[in-house]
């Protein structure tokens with residue numbers, strides 16, 4: 001079991017988070033396409049936490065056993081929360097002059113994706129797994 | 134009658150050679166790497182001597198120890214001088230602060246000897262001088278941060294310029310190979326340099342190669358689209374090359390529409406396209422009969 005926690009305050013923390021994610025995925029034996037997908041999803045969700053959630057932190061954990069390898073990302077912030085999650089998950093919905101592709105895109109990039117949001121902040125948990133043979 | 138302030142000033146003045154020596158001894162011990170390797174000994178002595186002199190004047194001034202006004206200006210400019218040498222030499226902020234604060238211990242040893250029979254005055258003077266040195270320390274820290282920030286800005290600017298070259302590939306064709314992380318600052322820089330490159334080279338076609346960009350997320354995609362729009366407004370066609378299979382997959386998952394851009398897999402294919410758009414053709418060399 002591996003675990004890393006990265007504080008999210010500024011732009012460079014995003015780069016740090018996805019670098020750590022990519023490296024862990026590589027160590028666990030994920031291929032380069034999966035590494036890129038993971039890094040991109042981390043990039044989207046951590047940037048949201050900084051841009052809309054006033055920062056927070058990102059926990060990356062992973063393991064590999066006889067059956068499977070898995071990497072999980074949990075990004076939490078203490079921002080104002082997302083008033084309408086269904087809407088935020090729609091393609092093209094943005095309140096920040098973005099493309100509105102971050103949340104729905106990250107969901108498609110990963111195998112698991114959960115989002116919770118309230119007035120106390122937002123939490124996104126996502127995972128990518130693969131069978132070990 | 135000599136005031137306490139004058140007494141203190143006198144102690145420093147009379148013992149200035151010894152104080153300076155003790156202080157130098159102390160800072161040499163404080164530093165991890167040999168100080169004098171980074172700052173020549175003679176320069177260090179001279180600056181420290183000047184600093185001690187100006188601090189003595191500051192200490193002799195009536196008032197609440199505010200470092201301000203005409204008389205303090207020389208002190209401030211000397212500090213800036215001393216600190217900037219340290220910042221440029223990669224001294225850490227704590228090493229820099231220690232240089233100033235270590236003077237306290239040294240001075241107070243001399244105060245203790247001279248005010249041995251007047252503990253009340255000793256305490257008062259130690260407090261007063263201490264607060265002056267604290268202020269100088271804080272000012273030094275501000276100067277240090279300001280200068281370091283400057284240095285970092287300078288360096289990152291240099292890196293940015295290095296990593297965003299606009300290359301003239303042929304008459305009317307410019308090439309923009311992107312390497313590394315594209316953030317908002319860099320994309321701004323990228324657009325500016327590209328537009329300048331288009332104008333300077335009267336470019337009809339721009340080939341942007343992204344094979345050196347590790348992650349294309351929505352932000353990077355947006356920056357790329359802006360770049361393309363800007364280039365198009367100047368009448369250039371843009372060809373995007375170097376999209377790896379991995380990146381192509383993520384772009385599809387993100388559902389970003391790069392349809393507005395002409396894309397080619399390899400840089401070679403992109404250049405061929407560019408030639409074609411300019412009415413040129415690459416052909417095998419014909420042997421002269």
Ligand SMILES: Nc1ncnc2c1ncn2[C@@H]1O[C@H](COP(=O)(O)OP(=O)(O)OP(=O)(O)O)[C@@H](O)[C@H]1O
Pocket residue numbers: 044048049052053077079080081082088089093094095096097098099100101102103104122351352
């Ligand atoms: N952590 C968060 N806290 C508060 N609001 C958020 C958070 N994450 C997303 N949102 C809201 O959801 C919207 C959609 O997010 P999404 O990442 O899909 O698009 P975007 O960030 O606007 O643009 P893009 O990610 O394409 O650059 C955002 O515009 C914002 O209003």
Ligand SMILES: [Mg+2]
Pocket residue numbers: 044047048098101102103
């Ligand atoms: Mg987003």
